[in-house]
Amino acid sequence: MSSELFIGLMSGTSLDGVDALLARFPADGTAMQVLGHLHQPFSKPLRDELLALNSPGDNELHRAALAGNAVARAYADVVAQLLEACCIQAAQVAALGAHGQTVRHRPGEFDGCGYTTQLLNGALLAEQSGVAVACDLRSRDVAAGGQGAPLVxxxxxxxxxxxxxxxxxxxxxxxxxxxxxxxxxxxxxxxxxxxxxxxxxxxxxxxxxxxxxxxxxxxxxxxxxxxxxxxxxxxxxxxxxxxxxxxxxxxxxxxxxxxxxxxxxxxxxxxxxxxxxxxxxxxxxxxxxxxxxxxxxxxxxxxxxxxxxxxxxxxxxxxxxxxxxxGLPVMQVEAAAFAWLAMRHLRQLPGNLAAATGALGPRLLGALYPA
The missing domain is CATH 3.30.420.40 (ATPase, nucleotide binding domain)
Structure with a gap:
């Protein structure tokens, strides 16, 4: 059962907080089963800082690193609450897919490759949640000439x-x-x-x-x-x-x-x-x-x-x-998509769609931080 359980974590452009979803993706390819979902707002200081980091400012590298740590802690807190609510242990979850918080998205610009930046300390999230973390899910598509979005x-x-x-x-x-x-x-x-x-x-x-x-x-x-x-x-x-x-x-x-x-x-x-x-x-x-x-x-x-x-x-x-x-409530869809992307990564399957992003072809998305 453990290889079939995945968590998706999504915090989007609206900056309203984190949506977390626990799902089972049966190995036989049958339909996804949602086991639990919750939403946790960002604290106002974190939300304000993430919004500020969308624009150039002083000491950005230092501030972005600390904000990435704060996002990881917020994510880990949501994961702990979700697992408790679903009576599931962290060790039972195969991996979680974590979006991070986008603060820059400039694919294809400047040097022909460009970049997309989602703030998240994946290593810290793996340490604090006890679950393997698949994150930085957009960068490989950008490296392959794609927009890195949309991934859904x-x-x-x-x-x-x-x-x-x-x-x-x-x-x-x-x-x-x-x-x-x-x-x-x-x-x-x-x-x-x-x-x-x-x-x-x-x-x-x-x-x-x-x-x-x-x-x-x-x-x-x-x-x-x-x-x-x-x-x-x-x-x-x-x-x-x-x-x-x-x-x-x-x-x-x-x-x-x-x-x-x-x-x-x-x-x-x-x-x-x-x-x-x-x-x-x-x-x-x-x-x-x-x-x-x-x-x-x-x-x-x-x-x-x-x-x-x-x-x-x-x-x-x-x-x-x-x-x-x-069959899938409106606030669960994107979090479910990132659980699906974690499943695709762990099963060594491509997660992007070249027709949507413009990448050179299908790619395995994300980097994995083991639990």
């Missing part, structure tokens, strides 16, 4: 794909990324653009809320066509797949440069940011998989009622629903 399409195919039906899965975290699961067995995936990151930043600044619950504040505003046009003029949105992005591009400086001379109510800006997220997701689907019958939404954005309503309005011929409807 292969898992989405395994979990949600159906022969004879075009299905899409969109994860709306800080950034939104989509997986297109073709009826013919083909799979494509790429980043659409900002998911929640700009909306969260705007409401945090103006109302002091962590996020716009249900999109209620955005629903009070009116979309500014002029602002939306300036936002949509970003060249990233016209790039063909494979493509990936992050806070390196979609940040407050990017938004501020497009808000210059705009005389708008705060809620109108929020409504326009929500419309940006909805339209970039919808256009990604309509351009690359127009016959999709079902769009499964996961991630924190799935709780944004206004965003879900706009997606359905923009995609009248596609049924928009949460991943819960297909």
């Amino acid at each position: 399409p292969a898992f989405h195919r395994a979990q949600f794909g159906q022969v004879g039906r075009d299905i899409a899965v969109v994860n709306i975290g800080g950034i939104s990324n989509i997986s297109l699961l073709g009826a013919d067995g083909s799979t494509l995936g790429f980043d659409c653009g900002p998911g929640n990151c700009l909306m969260d930043a705007w409401i945090q600044e103006h109302l002091g809320h962590e996020f716009d619950a249900s999109g209620a504040w955005a629903a009070q505003g009116q979309v500014s066509t002029a602002l939306l046009d300036r936002l949509l003029a970003e060249p990233f949105f016209t790039l063909p797949p494979p493509r990936s992005t992050g806070r390196d591009l979609f940040n407050r400086a990017w938004l501020d440069s497009r808000l210059q001379h705009a005389d708008l109510r705060q809620e109108d800006v929020q409504a326009s940011l929500l419309e940006l997220s909805a339209q970039t997701i919808a256009q990604s689907l309509l351009q690359h998989s127009p016959n999709t019958t079902e769009l499964l939404v996961c991630g924190g954005g799935a709780f944004n009622t206004q965003l879900m309503t706009r997606l359905q309005a923009l995609l009248p011929h596609t049924q928009v629903m949460t991943s819960d409807a297909r």
Whole structure:
């Protein structure tokens, strides 16, 4: 049984904390079984430091190293809680897949290879959790000429794909990324653009809320066509797949440069940011998989009622629903994907999908720190 148990740990661009999931992946290849899940928010000092490290600053190497240690300790605490809740010993778990916290994502830039940086001290996590750690899961794909993202399409195919039906899965975290699961067995995936990151930043600044619950504040505003046009003029949105992005591009400086001379109510800006997220997701689907019958939404954005309503309005011929409807709750999908990547690493199987990332081919992803 021990060789079939894996943990996935995910902390994404939204910086809301860690999702941890314990799953069994039977050796015979039958369906994954979720045994437990929990979410643990980051402490405010850690969240603030991780957000600050997304931008150049003083003494970055020292601060990043300490933040990587802090992320490892936060992860280890979540693992301990998850194992206790599931009555499982660390020794029974084959490995955990840990994402780490992305603070830079610049694949293919500068020297032809570029880099992607996720803060996490994998050795410390292995020491403190007592579980083998598969981490740094994006770098090998980047080294092979890929974007290093998204890594979830292969898992989405395994979990949600159906022969004879075009299905899409969109994860709306800080950034939104989509997986297109073709009826013919083909799979494509790429980043659409900002998911929640700009909306969260705007409401945090103006109302002091962590996020716009249900999109209620955005629903009070009116979309500014002029602002939306300036936002949509970003060249990233016209790039063909494979493509990936992050806070390196979609940040407050990017938004501020497009808000210059705009005389708008705060809620109108929020409504326009929500419309940006909805339209970039919808256009990604309509351009690359127009016959999709079902769009499964996961991630924190799935709780944004206004965003879900706009997606359905923009995609009248596609049924928009949460991943819960297909057996995996919205906040478990990404953590499950990283448990799946740990399983793939330990079983010496490739974890990337070259059609999604643009890598030269399938690669074994990650580095392993034994327990």
